[in-house]
Amino acid sequence: MTAPDLSAARKLLAESAGLADDILRALPEPAARSAGQQVSAAEAKNAARRARSSFMDAHAEAVYDELTAFRTLDLRLPELVEAAAAAFPGLVPTAAQLDADRDRRQADKEGYEIDQGIFLRAVLRSAQAGSHLLDAMLRPTPRALGLLPEFARTGTADLSSVRMERRDGVAHLTMCRDDCLNAEDERQVDDIETAVDLALLDPAVRVGVLRGGEMTHPRYRGRRVFSAGINLKSLHAGNISLVGFLLRRELGYIAKLTRGVLVEHETSWHSPTVGKPWIAVVDGFAIGGGAQLLLVFDHVIAAADAYLSLPAAQEGIVPGAANLRLSRVAGPRLARQVILGGRRVWATEPDARALVDEVAEPADLDAVLARAAARLAGPAVIPNRRMLNLAEEPQEGFRHYMAEFALQQALRLYSDDVLGKAGRFAGRATGR
Structure with missing residues (x-):
């Protein structure tokens, strides 16, 4: 995967995720949404998640290599998702989004962790990236x-x-x-x-x-x-x-x-x-x-x-x-x-x-x-x-x-x- 290809895909992903975020910001808190508003939120999330999944299916190894300096850095799971949020806007939730969800009961969360699941599924599917991540998690804390x-x-x-x-x-x-x-x-x-x-x-x-x-x-x-x-x-x-x-x-x-x-x-x-x-x-x-x-x-x-x-x-x-x-x-x-x-x-x-x-x-x-x-x-x-x-x-x-x-x-x-x-x-x- 060439750098221009990844750069263009990164931009499209950020735009798609941004549209979903705009819709969610215009809605009340999850616990206060009407049935219709819940449908709108679910449609926005699903559209963004399709984009994330397609992006990771195509670019998982390139993304992981960038985050880990071509697998020279042993990033544990929290460090990896934090780095992904900074380097690839819209790919995984930001610290602010996770903090907002952390203060809610499980039933009242936006479900941003599903986006982390999409990202980590693709990383672990890759023999190259997934094996490196498994080894990184075996390092002593x-x-x-x-x-x-x-x-x-x-x-x-x-x-x-x-x-x-x-x-x-x-x-x-x-x-x-x-x-x-x-x-x-x-x-x-x-x-x-x-x-x-x-x-x-x-x-x-x-x-x-x-x-x-x-x-x-x-x-x-x-x-x-x-x-x-x-x-x-x-x-x-x-x-x-x-x-x-x-x-x-x-x-x-x-x-x-x-x-x-x-x-x-x-x-x-x-x-x-x-x-x-x-x-x-x-x-x-x-x-x-x-x-x-x-x-x-x-x-x-x-x-x-x-x-x-x-x-x-x-x-x-x-x-x-x-x-x-x-x-x-x-x-x-x-x-x-x-x-x-x-x-x-x-x-x-x-x-x-x-x-x-x-x-x-x-x-x-x-x-x-x-x-x-x-x-x-x-x-x-x-x-x-x-x-x-x-x-x-x-x-x-x-x-x-x-x-x-x-x-x-x-x-x-x-x-x-x-x-x-x-x-x-x-x-x-x-x-x-």
């Missing part, structure tokens, strides 16, 4: 790099919603959002990614463990809980974003659990990433996003009274990369029962063997965990898990899935059924 010396020295870190402690070469990550049963929001995603980075970067850590802490919720007071999934109260309030939560979660810490952290080290020539084995311990339940996590762990231990569920159809959203992984792990029939039908799988069921490696009484979990950590600390575990992950989920397949996920999840966030369901959950104290 600046926050983790800043905390690493202290964690390496003391073996402890308090990251607000996650506590860390290194004991005998095992990094114990404890999710401690007792106010919401470890239902995830953007704060927790940031804290978990930081914790995962620290565990991977600290040479004294051989194995990582993720477990839920004790709750203060009246129904679960004093009991450990793994995760209640996405925080639906935060979703209704408009505080669950496409870039900062849904995509960062998948391309950030979950990808690092699988592929490791991308950092220069002595053996970069044969292993570009630093990866380590991970164990999940499920107390109580792993709902939604909690169940998604289990699909990337090397060993899953569950309490005998625990259960797993992925209520995606009921919530109306796409359950991360579970659609990619669950069929492979559990088979297509069970995957459809869980994702489409909302089936709850108890740890003691025969079908749970596809999702859980060991089941133990709650009082025995610590001892079972200690034995599992000792087994996974062997030197041959890391290269073998690397080869298993390569065979089970090649990066190209993951990239193609995430490209479509970027747009489909954005559309789901602003669908009528999701907005209605999120509103019904708003008054609850937890994510369920």
Whole structure:
């Protein structure tokens, strides 16, 4: 694609987006629009989105190369969309547009994140641009790099919603959002990614463990809980974003659990990433996003009274990369029962063997965990898990899935059924 071609297309895109913006500015706030005004707004947005989609279909690699100085800059998702807004007017929402939407309830937003989904779908579809973006998201976060010396020295870190402690070469990550049963929001995603980075970067850590802490919720007071999934109260309030939560979660810490952290080290020539084995311990339940996590762990231990569920159809959203992984792990029939039908799988069921490696009484979990950590600390575990992950989920397949996920999840966030369901959950104290 020549520079003149891109320059002309950039100008046409800005003009098309500007027409839509003019129409929206002339209308009342989204929550105050009449039925006719809502139709006018939807028509204007659709026209601009057709233009954005066509533009990115034709110019995705040229756009990405300009934003990243021909892939010499490793821009994470927030930095990438911010750079795109500045360099290509009308392609993605501006900071001002996002700020205006951020102050609105989910049901009252303009839905600018759909435009980010269009942009990121095209970037991830490109083998050249998408692969570079996936690698950029595997880089350690600046926050983790800043905390690493202290964690390496003391073996402890308090990251607000996650506590860390290194004991005998095992990094114990404890999710401690007792106010919401470890239902995830953007704060927790940031804290978990930081914790995962620290565990991977600290040479004294051989194995990582993720477990839920004790709750203060009246129904679960004093009991450990793994995760209640996405925080639906935060979703209704408009505080669950496409870039900062849904995509960062998948391309950030979950990808690092699988592929490791991308950092220069002595053996970069044969292993570009630093990866380590991970164990999940499920107390109580792993709902939604909690169940998604289990699909990337090397060993899953569950309490005998625990259960797993992925209520995606009921919530109306796409359950991360579970659609990619669950069929492979559990088979297509069970995957459809869980994702489409909302089936709850108890740890003691025969079908749970596809999702859980060991089941133990709650009082025995610590001892079972200690034995599992000792087994996974062997030197041959890391290269073998690397080869298993390569065979089970090649990066190209993951990239193609995430490209479509970027747009489909954005559309789901602003669908009528999701907005209605999120509103019904708003008054609850937890994510369920």
